[in-house]
Amino acid sequence: MIKNSIVPKLENLPTGHSDRIISLHLPLCNKQHIVLFSIYAPTLQANPAEKDKFYTDLHRLTQKIPADDKIIILGDFNARVGKNFEAWKGILGKHGVGSCNDNGRLLLEFYAEQQLTITNTVCQQKNSLKTTWMHPRSKHWHLINYVLVRRRDVCDVHHTRVMPSAECQTDHRLVRCKLNLILKFRPKRGSIPRRRLQVNDLQSATVRNKFQANLQTRLDDHSTDSADTSPVTLWRHIKNSILQSSEESLGFSLKKNKDWFDESNQEIQELLRKKRTAHQAHLALPSCHIRKTAFRITCSKRQHKLRDIQSKWWISLTEKSQLCTDTGDHRGFYEALKTAHGPAYQAQSPLLSADGQTLLTDKTSILNRWSEHFQTLFSTNRVVQDTVIQSITQQPVKYELDTAPTLRETLKASENWQGSWG
Structure with a gap:
């Protein structure tokens, strides 16, 4: 039912x-x-x-x-x-x-x-x-x-x-x-990645005027050159004109997975250079109290600066997310959310080749190495020696029913039996 x-x-x-x-x-x-x-x-x-x-x-x-x-x-x-x-x-x-x-x-x-x-x-x-x-x-x-x-x-x-x-x-x-059924959707594999236009640049008056001028020029050229006014031809021309004008004026967005560390790479490298210089000076004369103190101060300043850079990056990201939420920019909000969560990486475990000299990292080589390993493992003819089998501990032999002593005979053979058996 x-x-x-x-x-x-x-x-x-x-x-x-x-x-x-x-x-x-x-x-x-x-x-x-x-x-x-x-x-x-x-x-x-x-x-x-x-x-x-x-x-x-x-x-x-x-x-x-x-x-x-x-x-x-x-x-x-x-x-x-x-x-x-x-x-x-x-x-x-x-x-x-x-x-x-x-x-x-x-x-x-x-x-x-x-x-x-x-x-x-x-x-x-x-x-x-x-x-x-x-x-x-x-x-x-x-x-x-x-x-x-x-x-x-x-x-x-x-x-x-x-x-x-x-x-x-x-x-x-x-x-x-x-x-409560939890359904896992099948991922789409082998699909061609889509390129995304930088539509956020249309908020700039300069970019918007350039896009409108390019689009108007393409539409005017077609109206003067072509005599075919069928709906299919007109729609194809409008579509191509919009796409080509968008590519020239806006361009495509580049995929980037950067966080606060990547965006402040030059500043961080300068801090690390100062720390290494102070460390080398301390190692050259370990007994010098001044150089040791300078090295500790440099490490403290570097750590403080890194935390400051990280805090400013997070504050800027939260302000951007809040601005996108207030203005209804859903695309910018989800981009900021994706930036906060970070990219997802698929781990791949490398393997050594059969000779142990080459490290295999690509998927095809790893699968071929596993196939080679199991073919070698299961195709080898192994011989078990009789001496090894004889060295295995054997289970104690059980008495047969017709030869096992009865309980009466066992009690009679005991030294402590005092005739209490009826």
Whole structure:
């Protein structure tokens, strides 16, 4: 059952894969989907072949889901997974319930293979808000209904809890999972970078008059030379005239990632030169107290000047951001914001070549080096010597049942036995 507002957005109807598995594809933005599986797993007393078939079908279906899509598996698994979160890190949370049975171990192995997490055990809450089914004979409450998501999507889950007051005409309690889906948009790769015109220069009267004169000249030349007055020709000429006039009058903005250190490079280099001169003078005569004091004063002045330069740069940037905000210049505001955050760099780990003499830095050479390394690693024929195998510590040999001494014979052979055996 789903809301009526979601029905028109469905690309396909729910699909029944077997009498125990049904799936539903909900479309999201950017060609992504969220796939919901509703399942009913075999019970503990079911035939092992039936259990294997169920988990094989579920494994096959989850493998077909694209990596960018989200998966939510919910239903009655008829399995108790316990609370040994240390042995099943990333699969079980720290707030499990009860102990684990055979079905639970099968389920945990499936979770580990598919990189899934049980959201019921992630959040800390009372056991009455986690257990979903009461055993009819022992009257003990157990957790056998689960909501599963991919391990990387656990941050989407706010909480998963039982609704004890919901009446569903069943001996199982209703489980509700609240999520806030975080979608990661696919980056555009291989696109041609766009050049940006320096439109901010139009605020200058000189630049604006030059742009208007160039544009008017180009429009007048076309009106006198060309006799074609079709709309397509006129639009193409107007477009080209505006672009060419903008390039001549405004020019394109250059990409720059500079901060206060880069913009004050000459001043900083002069401070460093004075510091090095004072340091060399101090090293030439270490016992001179005057030179040592002069070196310390130079270092202090350099540090004070650097902080002053940095403070002035930040104050200028904040004033520019505030001015852009007040005047409605959104482009200038986001440029200032980008300058404050700084450029984003993609780290690349260099590798040494096979001979250990050349440092590889480009991506193609690094990939080729890794390929060469693994081909050498897995193609080498290795011979294991018998002496090495014999040096491995052997496990103690167990007694066979027909040769093991009985308990009566062991007690009789003991010196401290006093005939108390009946």
